Amino acid sequence: MLATWARTLIVQASWNYDRMVGIGVAYAMEPLLRDLPGGRANGRYAGALKRVAGFFNAHPYLTGMAAGALARVEHDGVPEPQADRLRRALIGPLGSVGDQLIWAGWLPLSVAVGLIVAVLASVPAGVVSFLVLYNAVHLGLRSWGLAAGWRAGIAVAGELAGRLMHAGLRFGAAAAPFAVGVAIPLVASWLLREFGGSERLGAAIVGVLGLVVTRLLVPPLSGVRLGLLFLGTAVVAGWLWQ
């Protein structure tokens, strides 16, 4: 169990377009399969690994949940086609739940809290509080996911849709925008603390203009192209200025 947990930390090391994290998840769940009836010499051990090492994808922090559930299913003797369907069915939910929970919730929330602490207390305190806060949930999610997957097996959806996840998603959806909203003006005033009125006004105008132009142009023009366009404009403007 501990070995599997540690192995999920490097689950993306063999990431590739063809199989995504498949090989990583197979490597992570291998310790959980060693005590399958018949041991490593048994066909089930090799077969299970081979199937999982095909195409698989999930949010990296939830790969433990997949490894746990898929290993439990092998121990429960679920027929192979069903184990395969479980593996394929998990890809979508483990991706979307992880993205919502971490990339759209906990990461912006931790960054915002870190910035607030950095402005109100000190910069090192801000960095430390971000790292502690973010990783507490990151590592907690990995541990909870692996345990829940291993416990639930084929009924893993019950855990994924359970009260704890639901509360986490709701909290992240509400708290992350709020914390970012508090952090932005705080950080802006802190960055501009040495400037006078006209520079502040200038910075505010640039900020608002940038936001408006980005909102207007980003779907038709991709973010990267827009960034290049801004860079080009800045270079031309700077050259003309001289």
Place this chain on the structure above:
Amino acid sequence: MTLSLVRVDDRLIHGQVVVGWGQALGARQLVLVDDEVFANQWERDIYRVGVPLDMTIEFASVEQAARRVPDWDASSRRTIVVLGDVAAAVRLCELAPEVKRVNLGGIHPAPGRRQRLPYVFMTDSEAGALAALAARGVEITAQDVPTARPVPLQELT
């Protein structure tokens, strides 16, 4: 017409469908049409997890879906139908002539399938079945996300 999209995607419900197409089309309802998912409680539970709170999900077999197509067409709720493979889409179109457009969103490698686009792999018989549908007036295009160019079936041979 509020049956906004009929899509073939072997990943069934995932981010591109829910976020990409769901938001672009303003869809409020998802229908997962797959005989095996429909038959398995645990499988339905897993796919239900991937659906955001502001959308509803329904599960149907191909036969049931064919009977419901007129209802979805008449409903005021924009609906996205997702199917797992070309065979299911062909059966649905044969049973429900109301379906006039089919989107190929993701069909991944399997034995006998040849790459047609980075996200579309088909066997020759799958491509042939789709061509037969197209000959009967169903518009078939491949398009993974709403911002991409729709690729007509003729370019996928």
